[in-house]
């Protein structure tokens with residue numbers, strides 16, 4: 625379990641301030657959500673935490689240790705993993721290989737070495753394969769283990785992305801719109817899966833999501849961004865009734881406003 629804290633976190637793109645001086649503490653071992661209208665800066669916020677973008681200003685701390693500006697590989701090895709808004713799998717690799725790529729950084733030896741390996745390396749590889757299989761089972765993906773990742777149904781590809789992120793054994797897991805494009809049944813299944821996963825693995829989970837039912841049902845603590853700025857934070861009940869949140873959603877799209885009302 626780990627606490628992630630951001631202080632005055634800021635990212636500019638030319639004249640646009642995509643994330644503007646955001647302060648927030650993601651509590652250890654709970655599920656938090658980052659919400660806000662399209663273009664509010666949510667993905668940019670994740671990109672700074674995971675090292676894809678260096679912040680222009682502000683601090684990112686994992687358990688009190690500054691990690692802002694570190695490269696993505698380093699961030700992963702410190703225990704922060706993520707999924708992407710647009711699925712990023714290795715489409716031509718198998719489902720099992722995709723999960724094992726996630727473990728790669730943790731293993732001492734290369735995963736796809738020659739057959740002339742010392743027993744220690746072979747042992748490590750067998751262990752990794754077993755662990756990969758167990759992860760796939762957990763996500764209900766084992767039947768597709770040897771299929772190409774891009775041959776999976778959409779909802780299963782989304783689950784595979786989460787499985788791959790978990791293969792790095794994260795303390796903090798960031799999910800960028802995990803239910804995007806899912807039908808209501810898939811979304812309900814995913815909700816149950818995230819809940820179970822967080823409980824059993826005792827992780828700090830942070831999710832970006834537009835599906836308010838999912839957000840309100842899963843998260844204890846919510847950060848609301850609008851035009852890069854934090855406009856509210858609180859429990860689902862506090863957020864649901866927050867005037868600035870209602871206004872931000874009403875001002876953007878009636879569809880989004882309906883679900884939050």
Ligand SMILES: Nc1ncnc2c1ncn2[C@@H]1O[C@H](COP(=O)(O)OP(=O)(O)OP(=O)(O)O)[C@@H](O)[C@H]1O
Pocket residue numbers: 637640642660661662663664665666667668669709
């Ligand atoms: N690499 C970039 N270069 C320039 N502008 C960017 C870049 N990435 C994001 N932006 C801009 O920053 C703002 C925030 O974008 P971001 O993708 O973080 O929003 P978001 O809240 O994730 O939106 P959505 O809900 O649509 O995914 C937007 O105006 C976007 O156009």
Ligand SMILES: [Mg+2]
Pocket residue numbers: 666667668709
């Ligand atoms: Mg986004």
